[in-house]
Amino acid sequence: MQQQEHLFIGGEWVAPSGTATIEVVSPHSEQVIARIAAAGREDVDRAVAAARQAFDEGPWPRLDPAERAEVIRRLAALIKPRRKELAELITAEMGAPISFAKLSHVTLPMLMMGAFADIAVNLPWEEPRKGFYGQDILLRKEPIGVVAAIVPWNMPLFLTVGKLVPALLAGCSVILKPSPETPLDAYALADLLGEAGLPPGVVSVLPGDRDLGEYLVAHPGVDKVSFTGSTAAGRLVAASCGSNLKRVSLELGGKSAAVVLDDADPAAVAAGVEIAGLMNSGQACVAQTRILVPRSRYDEYLDALVAMVESLPVGDPTDPATKVGPLVARRQQERVRSYIEVGQKEGARLVTGGSDLPAGVESGWYVRPTVFADVDSSMRIAQEEIFGPVLTVLPYSDDAEAVRVADDTEYGLSGSVWTSDVERGLAIARRVRSGTFGVNQAYSMDPNAPFGGVKASGIGRELGREGIESYLDVKSISVAPAS
Template sequence: MADSGRDGRSAVQNREHLFVGGAWIRPGIGKTIEVVSPHTECVVAQVAAAGPVDVDLAVRSARAAFDRGPWPRLDILDRVDVVRRLETLYDKRRPDMADLITTEMGAPTTFANRAQVSLPWMTMKALIDAAADFSWQEVRPGHYGQDIVIRREPVGVVAIIVPWNMPQFLTVIKLIPALLAGCTIVLKPSPEAPLDALLLADMLEEVGLPPGVVSVLPGGRDVGEHLVAHPDIDKVSFTGSTAAGRQVAAACASGLTRTSLELGGKSAAIVLDDADPETVAAGIRSASLSNSGQICNALTRILVPANRSRDYVDALSTVMSSMRIGDPADPSTEVGPLVTRRQQTRVRNYIELGQREGARLIVGGTERPSHINRGWYVCPTLFADADNGMRIAREEIFGPVLTVISYRDVDDAVTIANDSEYGLAGSVWTSDIDLGLTIAARVRTGTFGVNQGYTMDPAAPFGGMKSSGYGRELGHEGFAGFVDTKSISIGKP
């Protein structure tokens, strides 16, 4: 057990074992992952690192559990009962989970408690309820007069790979539908944020899943590559960068492995000239800068009418300048550190690039806040007078950096919004809801908000278009990604 940190956080356990098929075992490679606080830059935990041999063992265990074990063959109501026990236990451990996420990846504690932990818990509850409404089996009349039975059966052994930015939410929206569908699972969390996944493994052990149903393997790229390419994996569910997603898709294609990909974004907020600047700025604050801007569906291109550009830039500047930056364990903090020094350097390089490209720096910049002498911080940064051809307007930065782009008219705004390789999210801000819905239909994204950033509603399918990936999570569509459809025709005896 590690000592409690300088910031008064709960002590963090060093984890020497991997959770494989329901049991805690020593890793095959004998290496560890150092978990470093983005705020203090100090090691806060050491976690057992998985290797290819551990992947093989976990997949073999999952394969046996799927082919011969009870989990895929249980009635859906029996699986629901087990997952409901997990939800109850998760509710009790929410404070511990939030504390770990703040410690390992720097999410401000208020955001961690609300979005990083409470949102996954509420989503878990909603998915359990939705499982009762999903059409696991139906009978329909066939064209030739006989009945057709349509069964939706578990897809098999599922590899789940999640990033560090919203680790529990992105795990829950994959793990829970897969479990309810009857799949067996190998989960690979990010090496930057493995502690929350191991706490979840503790809960999975406690609820009493059959052997082999779930394994949790923290590890680096080699573990992910071996897992994705494994011949006994039936489905890969991946969230991460577009570059990594392309590699996953290629590996899955060679083995005809089913896959769903939720990738990057460069989402546009279209602000119409009837929208109140202060209201827009307050909404952008939440939709674009939560989690220190490390959210894939953040609204990072702010499209404003040229005749009112100054009004919206001034309002955004006021809001962004007022945001409190600091220790993520402090409940008053709104912007915490970025997850790694590498990510801090990446974001700072983009800020310097934006200035070289000719965008006007309004707020922020590359310097660490004056009251902070360590940690991987970047001040909220606003650019104006940008155009959509600049790299800061085209590439995903994944930090607290927003770019304001002026447009001539609504058609021009829609053209700019669609002029992106990405298509994950977007929004429109207007007092005319009907016009807002018309614009929503014209923008090529998988999710969209009218007078808000896209709300992650468990009942609504979430996913992207274009280079933002394919497949959907949440809603009934989220279950569909973890089942195969079988048709059975019935003739007369």
């Protein structure tokens, strides 16, 4: 069992202020696999003080952007030989199937680092503009300051990189709060920061509970909060930041739709939904779990989806053949099971799956991949984020109704359309109200493209040029014309 009695504060491993610990439990074996020190309020104060000094007086914000980019490239190079180790760590702490962990949890974040570095180098950090009154104006982009980055458990390293690296490239200092379920990958990353050349004080890592997060968000030494999590928690974060006039970015929940047009191939749709709806065992904010299919071909698409779901290997996440692993915690398993019961009570037809354990599984926080048919958009299973391997199949009559049903939710994070006519698909994509959308694919988290939602799915954008700019302020400098 892994033990960590210290906290990473200001670039150093130091003793915590208290004696509280966090137990990391395997979702597969239900056994404790690590015990680490939990941060307290005094540790937040120390981390903020170190971050403030690093930002206000240290070299990091004052380096040329190309120098900061070089540090990030070194960090990516350090991760490369440790990809297998990091993937196994993430599989152990949150149950992601190892094949998915190697690619999406570790390799993609590593590749994103290089892409972010390229964007930062090519960003127009200063831009001349002619003033209305004839004066010269210089627009200068400057780092916001100290950032609190709060990351959930479902894609821990991926989401950490999506916040930490753009903030660092902007010149900010960062206090990272990983989820108490998944702190191990954040600590592994912390070990590499100094080796990559990051100055002391620029990054701290503080695992802790919700109370610690609330204290960090409200801390007067923090200039911006970047939060990924539930919509309910995001509202509280936004309220705290609003009362203190603090910058905030929120990447929240989703209940995205995969719109299947009547000219789409059922087998291709099913293969796409395997990724779009059931990636990471359904524990993804972008998961497209509402499958909208035309009434004229409803049974045909439903049969293809059910066949796909019933073919998925479920079980030990360390097995490379596994497609669906356990959910992160017992509470999550109970939550998903409760929604399966709600769906049945609401009158939806349970076609496959259910709330009992998968065949051959005797322990662990598993839920059978489940498909509901005859779902009405007003049902809770079609409106509320379940965050597990549960698909709901809804009928529609024409393209206009498909758009209405896709938009019939408080969320607006992602979505997709499946068709043999790309132009028709693009017409649907343009009409559905969401921050991201895919045509004949699950929306890919592209490091060159901004990611985020509308409505209750969040505020602001991550990734792409816009992701770095979210950690920058723009200063206008006006120079009087020569007399």
